[in-house]
Amino acid sequence: MRKSPLSLSPSQSVTPQLLYRQLAGHYLAAIQSNTLAPGERMPSVRDLMQQHQVSLSTALQALRYLEQDGWLEARPRSGYFVLPARRMALAEEPNLSTMPALMSAQYAGIHERVSGVIAQGHGASVTLDLSGASCAPELYAVEALKNAAIRTLRKQPQVLTSMMSHRGNPAFRQVLAKRSLAIGIKMAPEEVIVTHGCIEGINLALRAVAQAGDTVAVESPTYYGLLQVLESLGMRALEIPTSPRTGISIEALQLASQTYPDIKALVLVPNLQNPLGSIMPDEHKAQLVALCQEHGMALIEDDSYSGLVPETSSARALKSWDRSGNVIYCASLNKVLAPGMRLGWMAGGRWQARLEMLKFAHTRANEEWSQIAAADFMASAAYERHLRRLRDALRLQRARTADAIARHFPVGTRINVPDGGALLWVELPAQLSSKAVFESALKEGIKIAPGLMFSNSNRFNHFLRLSCGQPFSPRIEYGIKRLGEIVEDLLAGRVRVA
Amino acid sequence: MRKSPLSLSPSQSVTPQLLYRQLAGHYLAAIQSNTLAPGERMPSVRDLMQQHQVSLSTALQALRYLEQDGWLEARPRSGYFVLPARRMALAEEPNLSTMPALMSAQYAGIHERVSGVIAQGHGASVTLDLSGASCAPELYAVEALKNAAIRTLRKQPQVLTSMMSHRGNPAFRQVLAKRSLAIGIKMAPEEVIVTHGCIEGINLALRAVAQAGDTVAVESPTYYGLLQVLESLGMRALEIPTSPRTGISIEALQLASQTYPDIKALVLVPNLQNPLGSIMPDEHKAQLVALCQEHGMALIEDDSYSGLVPETSSARALKSWDRSGNVIYCASLNKVLAPGMRLGWMAGGRWQARLEMLKFAHTRANEEWSQIAAADFMASAAYERHLRRLRDALRLQRARTADAIARHFPVGTRINVPDGGALLWVELPAQLSSKAVFESALKEGIKIAPGLMFSNSNRFNHFLRLSCGQPFSPRIEYGIKRLGEIVEDLLAGRVRVA
Numbered sequence: 001m002r003k004s005p006l007s008l009s010p011s012q013s014v015t016p017q018l019l020y021r022q023l024a025g026h027y028l029a030a031i032q033s034n035t036l037a038p039g040e041r042m043p044s045v046r047d048l049m050q051q052h053q054v055s056l057s058t059a060l061q062a063l064r065y066l067e068q069d070g071w072l073e074a075r076p077r078s079g080y081f082v083l084p085a086r087r088m089a090l091a092e093e094p095n096l097s098t099m100p101a102l103m104s105a106q107y108a109g110i111h112e113r114v115s116g117v118i119a120q121g122h123g124a125s126v127t128l129d130l131s132g133a134s135c136a137p138e139l140y141a142v143e144a145l146k147n148a149a150i151r152t153l154r155k156q157p158q159v160l161t162s163m164m165s166h167r168g169n170p171a172f173r174q175v176l177a178k179r180s181l182a183i184g185i186k187m188a189p190e191e192v193i194v195t196h197g198c199i200e201g202i203n204l205a206l207r208a209v210a211q212a213g214d215t216v217a218v219e220s221p222t223y224y225g226l227l228q229v230l231e232s233l234g235m236r237a238l239e240i241p242t243s244p245r246t247g248i249s250i251e252a253l254q255l256a257s258q259t260y261p262d263i264k265a266l267v268l269v270p271n272l273q274n275p276l277g278s279i280m281p282d283e284h285k286a287q288l289v290a291l292c293q294e295h296g297m298a299l300i301e302d303d304s305y306s307g308l309v310p311e312t313s314s315a316r317a318l319k320s321w322d323r324s325g326n327v328i329y330c331a332s333l334n335k336v337l338a339p340g341m342r343l344g345w346m347a348g349g350r351w352q353a354r355l356e357m358l359k360f361a362h363t364r365a366n367e368e369w370s371q372i373a374a375a376d377f378m379a380s381a382a383y384e385r386h387l388r389r390l391r392d393a394l395r396l397q398r399a400r401t402a403d404a405i406a407r408h409f410p411v412g413t414r415i416n417v418p419d420g421g422a423l424l425w426v427e428l429p430a431q432l433s434s435k436a437v438f439e440s441a442l443k444e445g446i447k448i449a450p451g452l453m454f455s456n457s458n459r460f461n462h463f464l465r466l467s468c469g470q471p472f473s474p475r476i477e478y479g480i481k482r483l484g485e486i487v488e489d490l491l492a493g494r495v496r497v498a
Numbered sequence: 499m500r501k502s503p504l505s506l507s508p509s510q511s512v513t514p515q516l517l518y519r520q521l522a523g524h525y526l527a528a529i530q531s532n533t534l535a536p537g538e539r540m541p542s543v544r545d546l547m548q549q550h551q552v553s554l555s556t557a558l559q560a561l562r563y564l565e566q567d568g569w570l571e572a573r574p575r576s577g578y579f580v581l582p583a584r585r586m587a588l589a590e591e592p593n594l595s596t597m598p599a600l601m602s603a604q605y606a607g608i609h610e611r612v613s614g615v616i617a618q619g620h621g622a623s624v625t626l627d628l629s630g631a632s633c634a635p636e637l638y639a640v641e642a643l644k645n646a647a648i649r650t651l652r653k654q655p656q657v658l659t660s661m662m663s664h665r666g667n668p669a670f671r672q673v674l675a676k677r678s679l680a681i682g683i684k685m686a687p688e689e690v691i692v693t694h695g696c697i698e699g700i701n702l703a704l705r706a707v708a709q710a711g712d713t714v715a716v717e718s719p720t721y722y723g724l725l726q727v728l729e730s731l732g733m734r735a736l737e738i739p740t741s742p743r744t745g746i747s748i749e750a751l752q753l754a755s756q757t758y759p760d761i762k763a764l765v766l767v768p769n770l771q772n773p774l775g776s777i778m779p780d781e782h783k784a785q786l787v788a789l790c791q792e793h794g795m796a797l798i799e800d801d802s803y804s805g806l807v808p809e810t811s812s813a814r815a816l817k818s819w820d821r822s823g824n825v826i827y828c829a830s831l832n833k834v835l836a837p838g839m840r841l842g843w844m845a846g847g848r849w850q851a852r853l854e855m856l857k858f859a860h861t862r863a864n865e866e867w868s869q870i871a872a873a874d875f876m877a878s879a880a881y882e883r884h885l886r887r888l889r890d891a892l893r894l895q896r897a898r899t900a901d902a903i904a905r906h907f908p909v910g911t912r913i914n915v916p917d918g919g920a921l922l923w924v925e926l927p928a929q930l931s932s933k934a935v936f937e938s939a940l941k942e943g944i945k946i947a948p949g950l951m952f953s954n955s956n957r958f959n960h961f962l963r964l965s966c967g968q969p970f971s972p973r974i975e976y977g978i979k980r981l982g983e984i985v986e987d988l989l990a991g992r993v994r995v996a
Contacts, residue, residue: 111855132661140659146651149658149867153644153651160647160838161638163630196694196861203860207730212710225859232705232859340658342865357609361723361730362701363694363861367840367868369647 168194184320201330277418307336325350408484666692682818699828775916805834823848906982
């Protein structure tokens with residue numbers, strides 16, 4: 001179990017600030033070691049004051065801290081109770097002391113790793129796939145989309161046989177521009193460039209702002225797709241520590257920009273980061289936009305998930321703080337609207353003209369057919385209803401999957417349940433190899449994404465990314481149980497790894 | 499008028515081989531100067547023998563040469579008659595003596611040129627667009643495609659909301675592999691990588707075989723889209739003279755590969771080259787594949803038009819001669835099946851694994867929807883019927899457009915009517931600026947593609963590419979007439995160019 005940075009250390013003289021965190025840490029350790037089990041009642045405020053000789057304010061702060069962090073639940077007139085899932089939270093802040101090792105910008109060597117994993121996955125007969133980032137097809141509005149598509153074909157069959165503008169269908173661009181107001185972006189429909197998913201936008205953005213050999217900062221861990229893109233473009237990836245709660249470490253990025261004054265760009269997912277699920281607080285977002293601007297670092301914002309952020313959080317885009325055109329906004333509808341329509345879009349800031357040229361040179365236009373159908377559906381109230389239903393479904397699926405992991409995985413497993421999205425990032429105990437878990441699981445038809453795919457370093461080799469994008473079912477319960485047993489077996493040395 | 503390389507030069511001692519060509523050249527000059535007008539009967543074989551003191555064999559060879567070249571038509575039992583369109587043929591062979599100037603590999607600077615032209619085009623209100631390379635929407639099987647698409651949506655609506663393999667839909671890949679047998683390619687469906695049009699294939703192929711700074715050989719003139727791709731990738735374009743009849747000059751390429759031993763790749767369109775419309779003879783194709791292999795030059799074959807090659811010509815793919823995996827085959831369905839479906843595909847030879855990775859990293863999968871609909875239609879007999887109808891329509895449109903140009907453009911205009919496709923390449927007299935023609939025409943709502951877009955050099959500044967992709971109509975007749983008048987006015991200095 002990790003050495004808690006919050007454990008009480010009464011020998012040191014501490015500020016009141018630190019005191020409540022030490023108190024919280026003390027109880028966190030008790031929760032993590034199961035001394036305080038899920039469902040149990042926490043000592044009252046009065047008890048805490050007496051037992052630890054702290055003020056009312058410190059006792060309250062400690063309880064609220066644990067509540068905010070998801071370890072406790074406040075029940076009116078009953079006090080605080082221990083919650084199940086969060087008993088295994090991930091380290092909240094990235095450990096900056098490990099930074100020097102991370103700070104050597106690497107040419108991504110990810111392809112070998114990732115393609116190895118993917119090839120193994122292809123070879124196997126998979127009965128339960130927990131490796132993807134998309135949600136189950138039935139969680140999307142299949143029927144309404146089908147009808148919109150058929151309407152489009154009936155009304156305008158000639159879109160099949162006509163050339164179209166490479167910037168995209170006007171109605172679709174208008175819907176996108178209008179919807180972006182909700183995340184703070186004001187733009188004209190003409191600024192929207194339609195792309196083949198967010199991934200094409202990221203590719204074009206990187207090509208617009210950097211060249212082969214250049215260094216690009218990314219989150220750590222980060223989506224392996226981004227590392228593959230950097231590798232394919234011959235760019236170096238500089239991994240910046242990223243917190244499962246607040247996203248990229250601004251402090252670490254600042255340090256990095258001092259060490260590497262020539263970082264050409266930063267690519268990140270501010271809302272529901274993949275794989276961590278973190279949502280950056282608005283203050284961090286504002287700081288980040290300013291920092292990148294100040295250091296001449298282009299900011300490439302990957303916004304694939306903001307539609308899955310719950311209404312209680314801010315899904316504001318980094319782009320909304322951009323005053324100088326330094327932010328390239330890239331978005332996708334794959335996760336929120338339909339994984340099979342391959343629709344994405346971007347707004348290029350001061351690189352707009354260059355990006356339009358690159359889009360034209362690379363893939364010309366997107367099919368107009370799907371853009372019109374998507375615009376039709378997205379302009380209706382049905383789209384908002386769909387998003388609400390999807391968020392509700394995912395909230396339940398995250399909770400049930402996390403609960404199953406908590407019940408079936410051995411002590412020492414850590415997990416953070418994010419506020420949105422379909423991904424859980426699981427830290428295995430004792431630096432267990434996720435590759436070994438991946439391989440053993442695959443033999444039983446269960447596919448997961450091992451942590452080693454999410455970094456060029458080996459820092460996340462003992463992590464797993466598990467999808468909760470499918471409605472929870474006995475089959476998933478069984479799969480998680482088997483995964484837990486595989487982890488137990490590996491820990492006990494009962495499985496020989498090839 | 500160009501100095502004919504075939505004019506009789508009796509002072510020189512000549513081989514019988516050359517004699518018939520000199521005789522043909524003599525009559526070609528007479529045809530070009532209108533001494534022999536379209537519809538007139540040529541001197542008989544007997545007359546030729548007597549007047550020029552040549553053998554029966556030489557006289558016959560000369561007549562057949564002119565016939566094959568499209569200047570004459572043989573009518574049974576009546577003799578040979580002068581044809582209208584070809585009276586203005588382009589220079590048949592590229593002039594190798596101009597090569598040294600062409601032989602300096604340039605970083606494509608095409609973007610400025612092309613985007614200037616495109617921006618002007620966007621600003622104008624266009625009533626007659628002769629600038630594109632696609633055919634009119636109504637020349638495609640809109641109704642059948644619409645029905646196939648609706649069938650797909652009804653049967654498999656979940657393709658809209660499901661992730662798919664990034665290599666493409668199996669049924670579509672099978673249809674493509676099967677149809678390629680007709681152009682001599684034997685491949686497994688698994689070798690097919692589905693792309694967003696041919697242009698994505700070309701981009702990926704170039705990235706697989708070369709890097710920024712590398713030299714890539716291209717045809718001259720060539721499709722401006724290719725020059726833009728090279729520019730966007732930071733590669734140098736080396737333009738190789740290309741004949742309107744037989745395509746790229748093998749001799750020139752051989753010379754080039756001696757001067758530049760480090761040419762990384764050659765990109766070309768062997769069947770119905772854009773803008774020339776040339777179809778490489780099979781012997782040339784075989785030689786070219788061998789030459790590239792020998793010089794370690796990757797051969798990237800752009801096959802966007804082979805479905806438009808008439809049944810009387812060979813549309814065999816370069817790839818069919820490839821024994822070492824040195825040919826990357828890239829194809830498109832935009833021109834033959836449907837311009838709005840954005841479907842292309844490729845087969846990567848020895849770069850297959852790298853190309854699959856690049857495709858995945860850049861745009862993931864294509865939409866499955868359109869692939870299934872396309873496979874449905876292409877597997878039916880209706881597709882072959884559509885292709886025959888399209889070829890017939892284009893044959894008529896080429897002939898009528900060429901005829902209109904012959905009637906309305908001033909003497910000294912040259913044109914070559916290709917055996918297929920929807921493009922005419924027109925050489926203006928007296929090195930007239932096609933940019934000036936473009937600008938004057940645009941003021942009247944007529945859009946054309948000026949020759950300067952098709953090369954980094956200024957060699958084709960006095961050429962126009964005119965589309966005959968739309969059914970010929972009085973509107974087109976009028977447009978061509980106006981273009982002819984604009985050219986006349988510019989020649990006479992009656993228009994001041996800005």
